[in-house]
Amino acid sequence: MSSIPYEAPPPRQSLGRRLSTFFYRHPHLSLALLLVAPITCFVVGYLGSLAVLLLASVWNVDPFTSQVVHTYTLANFRRIVEEPVYREVAWRTIRMAALVTVADAILAFPIAYYMARIASPRTRNLLVVAVLMPLWASYLVKAYAWRTILSGEGALNWALSPFGVSFHGYSTTGLWLVFTYLWLPFMILPIYAGLERIPESLLEASADLGGRSVRTFVRITLPLAFPAVVAGSIFTFSLTLGDYIAPKLITSQQFIGTVIYDNHGTNLPVAAAFTLVPIGVMIVYLVVARRLKAFEAL
């Protein structure tokens, strides 16, 4: 019996199919195609701009025309280091950032703890949304709300008046309160996530071994949650360092952000040089945070 040897016809390859095969065989090429647009945009648009900003910090300003001249000088840095006003502003801002961070950590802990360990899953989800929503709500409007609350005839002094107390809201203390308010959700969420990761069994073991609740909290919970606090502090610290809107709305005092903002039109090189202070502080902060394992807690 003779059989006709059957040979399957080669499947007709569509153009799309052939292209797909080609890309499958050349994964580097498909990767390059995916990344060419994002990388170009980021390098040109963002990193390029940062480079121009750094460059601007060594430019000159013509003393007669107050135009920026593209000649190079280190005078801007000398001015920032030598003139005490810049140092004062830098310290005031860093101090403010630290105080805001501490206040936020203290305020965030109870609610984060409740969300992570006590609330039922349903309440927990509700609380996450309740904390998350204000985080996205317009930051300018929130700062503006505080401007009206803190004014002499505002709600805060009205609430305090029965006690015969009055509070000068447009002050450094008022600003500290506003910053603490603005960045609080940024602290609550990482701490909540950090506390949720602590296995219940560790706390039970501590209790079994005779640790009272305070002791368990100080010796077990707090150390394990610390990286999460540091993670949250990255936001509270960085956001306070660069802010100029809230200081403008609440006080007449100068902070790093307001100095940069006020100078950028009249003396761009000095403003650009001063941005290196928050950049430098944040780089140090991020390096330390990384050491403290905060990045895993983000």
Next chain:
Amino acid sequence: MVESRLTRILLRLGVAATLAFIYVPLILIAVYAFDASVTQSWPINAFTTKWFSVAYHDDNVRQALWLSVRAALGATAIAIVLGTLTALAVSRFKFFGRDVISLVVILPIALPGIITGLALRTTYTTVGIDFGLLTIIIGHATFCVVIVYNNAQARLHRVSGSLEEASSDLGADSWQTFRHVTFPQMRTALLAGGLLAFALSWDEVVVTIFTAGAQQTLPIWIFANLFRPIEQPVVNVVALFVIVMSLIPVWIAQRVTAERPGTARRA
């Protein structure tokens, strides 16, 4: 339960106090929008809705609103495209410099906004780009990309790449695989990321002040007018509008990703 009864009661009180602290200012903004008086003081004596109509008929407010919407849509579109491409590359390929990319994408939100703003402004004036809608959109896109990227990347991390391989084995080309397999899996994450990017761009002010030139988005309009006592009532109305319009997309984004537990955790 390790916590004692007293601890739990105290914690509950703490939660109530914190929530009050978070929400009272937001509620006050809403109440002030109905204040009949031009001079702002507390408590409010008479209520009115007339400032809504004043704000509605204000030409500057309308122009600012239109600009804000266009800027937010533009920034969201760019963020979705670039964020998705980056997320696909980072989660489906292993390559040299992958960690660098995920770090660089986060930079615009890790560094204070004033730095992004001043850097872009300096570049625009140095290169000679005129301020306009485009300069605002570019500024917003820098920090919106990371939002879409985070959402898309988290989703791709969870759904396995083997489905895509199966799709190609069964004869689908790359586009068909993306359209019928990859995209449906990412759809809700992209929607949520896009909505959050929109909300972020819609009320952004720190970067926008540097990149807008003479134009006013709604937040810039608020910032320019809130020191003028005469404009106070209209500012209150616009402030309420801005905050409500930024919460709606966030709320929808929450709903979209909350269908499976654990998805919305790191929005």
